[in-house]
Amino acid sequence: GAVVSQHPSRVICKSGTSVKIECRSLDFQATTMFWYRQFPKQSLMLMATSNEGSKATYEQGVEKDKFLINHASLTLSTLTVTSAHPEDSSFYICSAEGSGSVEQYFGPGTRLTVT
Amino acid sequence: TQLLEQSPQFLSIQEGENLTVYCNSSSVFSSLQWYRQEPGEGPVLLVTVVTGGEVKKLKRLTFQFGDARKDSSLHITAAQPGDTGLYLCAGGGNTDKLIFGTGTRLQVFP
Numbered sequence: 001g002a003v004v005s006q007h008p009s010r011v012i013c014k015s016g017t018s019v020k021i022e023c024r025s026l027d028f029q030a031t032t033m034f035w036y037r038q039f040p041k042q043s044l045m046l047m048a049t050s051n052e053g054s055k056a057t058y059e060q061g062v063e064k065d066k067f068l069i070n071h072a073s074l075t076l077s078t079l080t081v082t083s084a085h086p087e088d089s090s091f092y093i094c095s096a097e098g099s100g101s102v103e104q105y106f107g108p109g110t111r112l113t114v115t
Numbered sequence: 116t117q118l119l120e121q122s123p124q125f126l127s128i129q130e131g132e133n134l135t136v137y138c139n140s141s142s143v144f145s146s147l148q149w150y151r152q153e154p155g156e157g158p159v160l161l162v163t164v165v166t167g168g169e170v171k172k173l174k175r176l177t178f179q180f181g182d183a184r185k186d187s188s189l190h191i192t193a194a195q196p197g198d199t200g201l202y203l204c205a206g207g208g209n210t211d212k213l214i215f216g217t218g219t220r221l222q223v224f225p
Contacts, residue, residue: 041220045215097211104148106159
């Protein structure tokens with residue numbers, strides 16, 4: 001139980017284009033999903049928290065117009081990196097939390113490379 | 116700002132050795148979780164502790180939550196190469212958000 005998938009696992013895009021990353025909870029309903037960014041050899045940095053059917057809450061310093069988050073259903077959240085630049089290259093990881101739970105279950109991550 | 120400092124930052128040991136990883140904060144957490152992450156993958160939840168002084172065992176791994184719920188430790192007995200990875204503690208508070216520790220990178224050599 002508590003399986004979270006992400007798609008794609010790797011993506012390479014050109015500077016200026018947009019990229020969408022999907023995060024799905026496969027066997028439970030996720031009332032809350034989180035998006036993290038991880039730089040090489042570093043810990044996870046929370047970017048935003050999304051609740052199904054409402055606007056995402058972004059952490060300080062994260063541009064909401066650049067990192068668009070949609071949480072349209074209890075099993076799917078998407079992160080769109082708009083007008084990507086090389087400095088957006090990173091490992092993006094989502095997690096999902098069920099109702100009443102304190103535990104987050106993580107997806108396998110998406111490696112984004114912007115050329 | 117809540118911070119979770121992990122020590123050591125790096126640990127390189129031989130198979131069969133024991134080790135302890137520490138996770139410390141000046142803040143009180145309502146829950147604390149430990150994750151293990153392998154390169155190119157997402158973190159995998161190992162354990163959640165919620166009560167001050169709580170001790171949980173998972174095979175060769177022993178987790179302890181400090182009495183004041185500000186710190187935690189992870190002890191591995193007889194480490195194996197398969198234990199290699201990045202160990203992350205994460206504290207939960209009044210919100211759904213987790214505060215992640217700085218991470219401990221463990222390498223176990225055969």
